[in-house]
Amino acid sequence: MNSSKTQFAELQQTDELEQTWKEPKGFLGSLAVVGHKEIGKRYIVTAFIFLLLGGLEALLMRLQLAFPENTFLDPGRYNQIFTTHGTTMMFLFAVPVMEGMGIYLVPLMVGTRNVAFPRLNAFGYWMYLAGGLFLYAGTFFHALPDAGWFAYPPLSGPQFSPGKGVDVWAQMITFTEVSALCVAVELIVTILRMRAPGMTLNRIPMFCWSMLVQSFMIIFAMPAVMIASSVMLLNDRTIGTHFVNPAEGGDPLLYQHIFWFFGHPEVYIIFLPALGMVSSMIETFSRRHLFGYPALVLALVANGFLAFGLWVHHMFATGLPQVGEAYFTAASMMIAITSGVQIFCWLATLCTGRLRTTTALHFVFGFIFIFVLGGLTGVMVASIPFDLQAHDTYFVVAHFHYVLIGGALFPLFGGFHYWFPKFTGRLMDERLGKCSFWILFVGFNLTFFPMHFLGLGGMPRRVYTYSAGMGWELPNLLATVGALTIAVGGIVFIANVMRSRRHGEIADPNPWEGASLEWEAASPPKSYNFPRLPAVDNLWPAWDDISKRTVIEGLSDDRREILITSLNAAEPHHRHTLPKPSIWPFVTTLGLGIGLTGSVIAFSWYYVAAALGAIGFIGWFWPRRPLEFTS
Amino acid sequence: MRRCTLPFLFFLANIAFGQQSALDPAGPQAGRIRSLESLLFGISVVIFVGVIGTLAVALFRRRRGIQQEPLESTHRPSAQTERKLLVVVSSLSAVSLLILFALIVVSVVTGREISIKSLPRDSLVVEVTGNQWWWSVRYLDDNTQRIIVTANEIHIPTGRPVVIKGTSHDVIHSFWVPNLHGKRDLIPSRVNTEWIQADRPGRFRGQCAEFCGLQHAHMAFWVIAEPPAQFEAWRRQQLQPAAEPSDPVRLRGQQVFLNNACVLCHTIQGTTAAGQNGPDLTHFGSRQTIAAGTLPNTIGNLGGWITDPQTVKPGNHMPQVPLAPGDEQPLLAYLEGLK
Amino acid sequence: MTEARVLYVGHLPDQEVSNHGPLWFGQVLLCCIEGMMLCMLIAIYFYLRLGVDVWPPPGTQLPSTPVPTLALIPLLLSIVPTYIASAGAKRNSRVLMLAGLAGNLLFAAVFLGFRYLEWRSFNFTWQTDAHGTIVWSILFLHTFDLVADLVMTFVLLVIIAIGRYGPKQRTGVHVDSVVWYFLVAIWLPLYAVIYWGPHVVGAGR
Numbered sequence A: 001m002n003s004s005k006t007q008f009a010e011l012q013q014t015d016e017l018e019q020t021w022k023e024p025k026g027f028l029g030s031l032a033v034v035g036h037k038e039i040g041k042r043y044i045v046t047a048f049i050f051l052l053l054g055g056l057e058a059l060l061m062r063l064q065l066a067f068p069e070n071t072f073l074d075p076g077r078y079n080q081i082f083t084t085h086g087t088t089m090m091f092l093f094a095v096p097v098m099e100g101m102g103i104y105l106v107p108l109m110v111g112t113r114n115v116a117f118p119r120l121n122a123f124g125y126w127m128y129l130a131g132g133l134f135l136y137a138g139t140f141f142h143a144l145p146d147a148g149w150f151a152y153p154p155l156s157g158p159q160f161s162p163g164k165g166v167d168v169w170a171q172m173i174t175f176t177e178v179s180a181l182c183v184a185v186e187l188i189v190t191i192l193r194m195r196a197p198g199m200t201l202n203r204i205p206m207f208c209w210s211m212l213v214q215s216f217m218i219i220f221a222m223p224a225v226m227i228a229s230s231v232m233l234l235n236d237r238t239i240g241t242h243f244v245n246p247a248e249g250g251d252p253l254l255y256q257h258i259f260w261f262f263g264h265p266e267v268y269i270i271f272l273p274a275l276g277m278v279s280s281m282i283e284t285f286s287r288r289h290l291f292g293y294p295a296l297v298l299a300l301v302a303n304g305f306l307a308f309g310l311w312v313h314h315m316f317a318t319g320l321p322q323v324g325e326a327y328f329t330a331a332s333m334m335i336a337i338t339s340g341v342q343i344f345c346w347l348a349t350l351c352t353g354r355l356r357t358t359t360a361l362h363f364v365f366g367f368i369f370i371f372v373l374g375g376l377t378g379v380m381v382a383s384i385p386f387d388l389q390a391h392d393t394y395f396v397v398a399h400f401h402y403v404l405i406g407g408a409l410f411p412l413f414g415g416f417h418y419w420f421p422k423f424t425g426r427l428m429d430e431r432l433g434k435c436s437f438w439i440l441f442v443g444f445n446l447t448f449f450p451m452h453f454l455g456l457g458g459m460p461r462r463v464y465t466y467s468a469g470m471g472w473e474l475p476n477l478l479a480t481v482g483a484l485t486i487a488v489g490g491i492v493f494i495a496n497v498m499r500s501r502r503h504g505e506i507a508d509p510n511p512w513e514g515a516s517l518e519w520e521a522a523s524p525p526k527s528y529n530f531p532r533l534p535a536v537d538n539l540w541p542a543w544d545d546i547s548k549r550t551v552i553e554g555l556s557d558d559r560r561e562i563l564i565t566s567l568n569a570a571e572p573h574h575r576h577t578l579p580k581p582s583i584w585p586f587v588t589t590l591g592l593g594i595g596l597t598g599s600v601i602a603f604s605w606y607y608v609a610a611a612l613g614a615i616g617f618i619g620w621f622w623p624r625r626p627l628e629f630t631s
Numbered sequence B: 001m002r003r004c005t006l007p008f009l010f011f012l013a014n015i016a017f018g019q020q021s022a023l024d025p026a027g028p029q030a031g032r033i034r035s036l037e038s039l040l041f042g043i044s045v046v047i048f049v050g051v052i053g054t055l056a057v058a059l060f061r062r063r064r065g066i067q068q069e070p071l072e073s074t075h076r077p078s079a080q081t082e083r084k085l086l087v088v089v090s091s092l093s094a095v096s097l098l099i100l101f102a103l104i105v106v107s108v109v110t111g112r113e114i115s116i117k118s119l120p121r122d123s124l125v126v127e128v129t130g131n132q133w134w135w136s137v138r139y140l141d142d143n144t145q146r147i148i149v150t151a152n153e154i155h156i157p158t159g160r161p162v163v164i165k166g167t168s169h170d171v172i173h174s175f176w177v178p179n180l181h182g183k184r185d186l187i188p189s190r191v192n193t194e195w196i197q198a199d200r201p202g203r204f205r206g207q208c209a210e211f212c213g214l215q216h217a218h219m220a221f222w223v224i225a226e227p228p229a230q231f232e233a234w235r236r237q238q239l240q241p242a243a244e245p246s247d248p249v250r251l252r253g254q255q256v257f258l259n260n261a262c263v264l265c266h267t268i269q270g271t272t273a274a275g276q277n278g279p280d281l282t283h284f285g286s287r288q289t290i291a292a293g294t295l296p297n298t299i300g301n302l303g304g305w306i307t308d309p310q311t312v313k314p315g316n317h318m319p320q321v322p323l324a325p326g327d328e329q330p331l332l333a334y335l336e337g338l339k
Numbered sequence C: 001m002t003e004a005r006v007l008y009v010g011h012l013p014d015q016e017v018s019n020h021g022p023l024w025f026g027q028v029l030l031c032c033i034e035g036m037m038l039c040m041l042i043a044i045y046f047y048l049r050l051g052v053d054v055w056p057p058p059g060t061q062l063p064s065t066p067v068p069t070l071a072l073i074p075l076l077l078s079i080v081p082t083y084i085a086s087a088g089a090k091r092n093s094r095v096l097m098l099a100g101l102a103g104n105l106l107f108a109a110v111f112l113g114f115r116y117l118e119w120r121s122f123n124f125t126w127q128t129d130a131h132g133t134i135v136w137s138i139l140f141l142h143t144f145d146l147v148a149d150l151v152m153t154f155v156l157l158v159i160i161a162i163g164r165y166g167p168k169q170r171t172g173v174h175v176d177s178v179v180w181y182f183l184v185a186i187w188l189p190l191y192a193v194i195y196w197g198p199h200v201v202g203a204g205r
């Protein structure tokens, strides 16, 4: 009687919500999509494609290096390949994939219906896609960059790198950084102002904390790389400025300072979201509250601050004043504390929980093994005298693949298995999953462990070949075999995804008994995420009795209305209507893309970019009726 | 834990005694860095084993199951356990902090010891200039008559400190002889100084460590440490201008050299060849390699190099100079005779 | 089902035009980004200055200070109409918004006129040397930002003038004022560095 009536009302209401929040269909519709789940998925899928491309490039490099004096690739080709490998992995894979996870998960975790600026979000994705296509389009115009992923001048300058490759690289950075900055802005506002009522600062899930800190780091670090690449490098190349030209008072080291002022935070920008994923998975799979939540949050924040104080450790061999050196050694080593505290807290949680050894937890264990090893070699190279030997050798290559792959990719793969049922409504196959884990784990160590010895044995990085008799043959061969093994692991992983997407076991909303709000939404979530927005009163809402959940009433269902809460205590503050789908972000990107592409040829194209961009933005913000509810 | 222990040990030995290895120090700086490395390595191993051991414990405890604690309902172990964890975690963090302090102190002290400020008196000063993709070497002396210019090979006396003043002529390179010292970047418009010393005679390979373009891989050089007397002998010989060819074939070779494009780029003291774009060839015959360590210096290799430098070292800045038929052999003989 | 407790929010205000809206927050973050860019340029300025003995390099005139200093007057005054516009937006007063936005544009135009004069008087370009490079870069970036914001201001003026506006557009006016405050504020250190820097740290002449 009564209950059937309420059920009917509820159905009607979810129908209306669906009408309001559904994303447009069709080709044109797909260009206008602004939903965070759709865009998050696009980020993730695009980034994985770039991982495959970057991985393919890695395989080519490894094949070339398998034997001494190999002639599989000529030197010019090799230089292009390692440059695009590094660039793709850092700018087109690692950062965007983390952004994608954040865009998908954060609104679910904080209990709202979309990110704060949905159109900006769409714009960010288009800019990212444009940047990636722009770089790879260089393949067809003999314009691939070949000066390394940090493109030091004078080598990357007009005199020693003629051609358009480096210009393409520099402007690709502009695209991807604009995208990262958009995501950072909207995630910060989403996390700070759109949390479920009751989700005070100390009830924010760890993953959201990590995205928050990461986003702030992006805001303060990414401008530096835009200055380095598109102001200093590009203008020196195209219009004859003298930022790095010593003959006219410029300085090549200036570029290095500015680049690494970004470059060091960049590696933590990649790494922090991964830490957030690890925290989420450990909490779920050890079935206990995460030990030391305040310490973990503090460690993340401290990591964010400290990361801006150690860029010089990439420049130890340039010959700096000694006082500076002591400071930068100290700072670089101290950052080990923030990682250490997190490792200790996780170990404590794992030791006292009741583990469920899923594939995801396998990846977490793999993460701890590999990342700690890579972190320790990081502490080794933070010691200047030792770094003078290790710098620019395969020891550093080993270090950063340990921390990047171990510290970011393994958690990402784990997270992918963990949230896959949320993304698709189906579970991934555990047997295949564990199988891919072991192949990846063994292949990874086989590839990169020998590189430590190569580095100490004198092999510099970025060499396209080496002579026989240096003692480098065997480790190089092992590394190549390892890389092929990783590829096999990758194929198993892909096969698992493809299979599970269609035939995987159906997942209910909370298959792992996770604690945070995303597990209360349906799997996959409806376009509106939650039929009624939730309110929470602790850090583990999904571990409470869901039927007793406080829900929010009074938001309109016929427009995209959400609740803005106060920054600190997350008290309801006012209602806010989010914009509808729009094609303008795409159009704007198109305009900017044309202008920025032209700018590698002549500076005046910036004016084209500005004009087309302005047209795009005006179209974007032009009021449409009914006026109250547009954006 | 460590798979493939055997091969690792095998190539470890292989690498450690290779021609170019930071694991086999031959001078005070490399030695100090090697000890620092052992310390860092030892500490890292201990920490790593500790972490992995704890992980193993976590797995093991899972097998046993910890029914004693009411985890299922509250998701929280007993308050007592939490307190214990707090103590353990904070003391581990404190210990880490102490270890890091110690490492900072040791690093800074080692850094002082190997820095240019710790330079003993009576040193030899060598100016090294990086070029795409070869090294120009000048032995400085107050007496300008006694300045030696050579390339891709640095002779040093054992037991005596040698100051390296490094700079670059084009892009950034990095001077690195792992057996003697860490690396130092050679940056255009800047001069970076460091000092090295070999404690025993030997040949130590060095290689450019900063990516510098197409032939970064083939930008090596050799440091040859000899007892002081032998070094002096070498120096005396290098101070001489190039030997005048005595036999007609070599004389002919000299003419070939002087009448072709070679003079535009190469210097041979005592002749009119004074080009600056390529390595000084005054005593080329006494050097052990061709083209920055790319090939051993034999007459066959030299022939290959001169007839087709772009195949030997693709992209390098020496063009293929067309020679009249019959000119090649005399030229080679002449160059090899430049002892 | 019916056990669920309910938090009713229907009485809360809708679309506030204030410093609490997401848009305001986002705009402040964008200002942080732009501020970071300009701070990097200031850092570059001093780094380059430390690299040479004579600053600005011989042959480059010391930047004149009267015109840029005079230009500060319209710039600082432009804050008043900007404030009026944002007050108008909060109060939903079309007149105030129109007056404020127009005043903002007017003062900004005067300022840009001064900027044009001072810029024209340089006897160096970005190609002259490192000093020229960094001074031109700072001026270019800041001018670009100013013009971009003025275009936005103009568009808002048109929107308000034709009356096609609701709370979102008023929020736009409010947020636009935030950008303008930022651009005015960031100019003060930039002005000090470009025009007074050489007089203060320009040893060697």
Ligand code: HEA
Residues within 6 Å of the ligand: A267, A268, A270, A271, A313, A314, A332, A333, A335, A336, A337, A339, A340, A341, A343, A371, A372, A373, A374, A375, A376, A378, A379, A381, A382, A383, A387, A390, A391, A392, A396, A399, A400, A403, A404, A407, A408, B047, B051, B095, B096, B097, B099, B100
């Ligand atoms: C995800 C990315 C990532 C992460 C997390 C790190 C983490 C660290 N990195 Fe790494 N680094 C890179 C990515 C990363 N790095 C990249 C890409 C490069 C090369 C760029 C290029 O040249 O192309 C690089 C290069 C690089 C250099 C320059 C080397 C050179 O070029 O000569 C240095 C030098 O100091 C360094 C140091 C460190 C340190 C001290 C940490 C620390 O944060 C590590 C801290 C972690 C631990 C130490 C382990 C856990 C801690 C404990 C178990 C506590 C107990 C430990 C102790 C008491 C020691 N890194």
Ligand code: HEA
Residues within 6 Å of the ligand: A051, A052, A053, A054, A055, A056, A058, A059, A061, A062, A082, A083, A085, A086, A087, A089, A090, A094, A148, A149, A150, A397, A401, A404, A405, A409, A447, A461, A462, A463, A464, A479, A483, A486, A487, A488, A490, A491
């Ligand atoms: C997140 C970052 C990231 C990741 C994941 C990787 C992954 C890998 N990297 Fe890379 N690497 C960098 C970041 C990264 N790298 C950076 C920043 C540099 C420095 C560049 C520079 O110096 O400028 C570098 C440099 C670098 C070098 C040094 C080059 C040199 O100095 O000369 C080497 C050499 O072995 C290498 C190898 C590898 C290998 C074997 C992998 C493997 O793990 C890759 C494994 C992945 C795959 C194999 C993909 C799966 C492929 C398939 C499934 C095949 C099917 C494909 C299709 C259907 C299209 N990398």
Ligand code: CUA
Residues within 6 Å of the ligand: B130, B131, B133, B172, B173, B174, B208, B209, B210, B211, B212, B213, B216, B217, B219
């Ligand atoms: Cu010279 Cu690398």
Ligand SMILES: [Cu+2]
Residues within 6 Å of the ligand: A263, A264, A267, A310, A311, A313, A314
């Ligand atoms: Cu770093």
